[in-house]
Amino acid sequence: xxxxxxxxxxxxxxxxxxxxxxxxxxxxxxxxxxxxxxxxxxxxxxxxxxxxxxxxxxxxxxxxxxxxxxxxxxxxxxxxxxxxxxxxxxxxxxxxxxxxxxxxxxxxxxxxxxxxxxxxxxxxxxxxxxxxxxxxxxxxxxxxxxxxxxxxxxxxxxxxxxxxxxxxxxxxxxxxxxxxxxxxxxxxxxxxxxxxxxxxxxxxxxxxxxxxxxxxxxxxxxxxxxxxxxxxxxxxxxxxxxxxxxx
Amino acid sequence: xxxxxxxxxxxxxxxxxxxxxxxxxxxxxxxxxxxxxxxxxxxxxxxxxxxxxxxxxxxxxxxxxxxxxxxxxxxxxxxxxxxxxxxxxxxxxxxxxxxxxxxxxxxxxxxxxxxxxxxxxxxxxxxxxxxxxxxxxxxxxxxxxxxxxxxxxxxxxxxxxxxxxxxxxxxxxxxxxxxxxxxxxxxxxxxxxxxxxxxxxxxxxxxxxxxxxxxxxxxxxxxxxxxxxxxxxxxxxxxxxxxx
Numbered sequence: 438x439x440x441x442x443x444x445x446x447x448x449x450x451x452x453x454x455x456x457x458x459x460x461x462x463x464x465x466x467x468x469x470x471x472x473x474x475x476x477x478x479x480x481x482x483x484x485x486x487x488x489x490x491x492x493x494x495x496x497x498x499x500x501x502x503x504x505x506x507x508x509x510x511x512x513x514x515x516x517x518x519x520x521x522x523x524x525x526x527x528x529x530x531x532x533x534x535x536x537x538x539x540x541x542x543x544x545x546x547x548x549x550x551x552x553x554x555x556x557x558x559x560x561x562x563x564x565x566x567x568x569x570x571x572x573x574x575x576x577x578x579x580x581x582x583x584x585x586x587x588x589x590x591x592x593x594x595x596x597x598x599x600x601x602x603x604x605x606x607x608x609x610x611x612x613x614x615x616x617x618x619x620x621x622x623x624x625x626x627x628x629x630x631x632x633x634x635x636x637x638x639x640x641x642x643x644x645x646x647x648x649x650x651x652x653x654x655x656x657x658x659x660x661x662x663x664x665x666x667x668x669x670x671x672x673x674x675x676x677x678x679x680x681x682x683x684x
Numbered sequence: 685x686x687x688x689x690x691x692x693x694x695x696x697x698x699x700x701x702x703x704x705x706x707x708x709x710x711x712x713x714x715x716x717x718x719x720x721x722x723x724x725x726x727x728x729x730x731x732x733x734x735x736x737x738x739x740x741x742x743x744x745x746x747x748x749x750x751x752x753x754x755x756x757x758x759x760x761x762x763x764x765x766x767x768x769x770x771x772x773x774x775x776x777x778x779x780x781x782x783x784x785x786x787x788x789x790x791x792x793x794x795x796x797x798x799x800x801x802x803x804x805x806x807x808x809x810x811x812x813x814x815x816x817x818x819x820x821x822x823x824x825x826x827x828x829x830x831x832x833x834x835x836x837x838x839x840x841x842x843x844x845x846x847x848x849x850x851x852x853x854x855x856x857x858x859x860x861x862x863x864x865x866x867x868x869x870x871x872x873x874x875x876x877x878x879x880x881x882x883x884x885x886x887x888x889x890x891x892x893x894x895x896x897x898x899x900x901x902x903x904x905x906x907x908x909x910x911x912x913x914x915x916x917x918x919x920x921x922x923x924x925x926x927x928x
Binding site: 447450452524527528529530533537 | 733734750753754756757758765766767768773776
């Protein structure tokens with residue numbers, strides 16, 4: 438068990454110092470955009486016109502969704518790069534370990550999935566923090582907890598990260614994290630063999646197109662789950678079908 | 685011992701190894717010499733199981749598999765370490781995967797080469813990277829240490845010091861297969877020389893036999909390769925018209 442843990446640690450040590458700064462930058466950028474929009478809204482619209490924009494409108498107009506997508510792309514790039522051979526041949530060492538190269542792939546996929554789950558978790562926490570900021574703004578008056586609840590239903594982005602009672606999207610997000618972990622782990626595995634890991638490209642494109650869905654969009658949620666399952670199946674099939682080179 | 689029997693390797697239509705028979709017993713330092721493209725690296729990669737081949741390669745009587753691969757270590761000028769990790773992280777990782785990993789040897793060699801332990805490998809110079817590659821291969825606790833051009837990029841003083849340290853630290857049961865072009869430099873330190881040419885072993889001699897015959901390693905290599913010492917003067921004469 439310890440040897441598997443050491444391979445997971447190998448992935449972590451090679452990428453954690455890049456991945457976590459990206460997450461922190463994402464939070465900082467989102468905070469900057471949201472607080473700027475919030476202060477503008479509270480000054481110009483709230484105090485002058487007597488009406489103020491809703492929480493979901495502030496979130497939509499602050500464009501924090503695009504910051505998440507940018508962070509997602511950069512993190513995916515770093516995860517795919519971990520284990521790739523450029524000026525060296527680390528594959529020679531990976532082939533000489535007590536666990537097979539397939540085992541190395543599964544360890545890396547596990548670590549990568551955890552990174553995506555953490556990214557999802559951080560985005561939920563940040564969104565809740567922004568809700569708290571909005572609620573604490575005195576100019577908006579005494580707002581009830583229904584404001585936050587409604588925002589997570591009315592704003593598609595918010596609903597996609599924290600879908601409340603729509604369990605299909607929780608399942609979709611969990612399956613997506615697993616698929617992204619596998620696809621980003623197979624990329625360096627294939628690169629070491631001189632092949633291109635197209636799976637992560639397909640999945641990233643699907644994420645950008647179908648991650649944010651309206652409430653109750655069972656068709657898009659179902660489509661995304663199907664894509665994730667397909668990519669995971671293709672990835673595992675490729676790795677399991679690959680014979681070790683020991684002649 | 686490592687035993688190769690009728691090992692053959694083709695790249696497409698090109699023969700890289702042609703029915704190679706070779707025996708590497710424990711406790712020898714073997715130099716593997718040959719021109720570029722002779723098949724040295726391919727031979728080493730076949731031993732390590734990195735390439736499929738025809739024929740048989742056994743390690744202490746067993747085929748080379750993940751179960752016994754830890755008996756072989758590998759140092760290559762292509763560098764097999766993880767560039768995003770520090771030497772200290774490598775030490776922890778290797779200690780987990782290679783039970784015989786020698787911490788004492790690792791610390792000693794790191795101090796000898798004066799390499800930083802917490803700097804990421806990707807920020808090392810080429811010479812330092814080579815040194816670290818060799819350190820890892822020597823500390824793995826392997827019985828057979830395969831080195832493919834490990835000193836490319838290191839200065840001569842560094843190399844000479846390293847040969848001395850290597851001779852001092854090697855255990856009697858450790859075998860080294862060293863591929864290099866620095867024939868004269870390693871001639872006093874290897875116990876046997878194997879010559880490969882176009883995928884075939886064309887020479888195999890022990891240092892003792894050379895000593896008894898009064899011949900040097902470089903002469904043996906030149907004779908085996910039918911090296912024509914007058915080819916330089918003839919070429920210059922043809923090019924310049926002047927007699928050397």
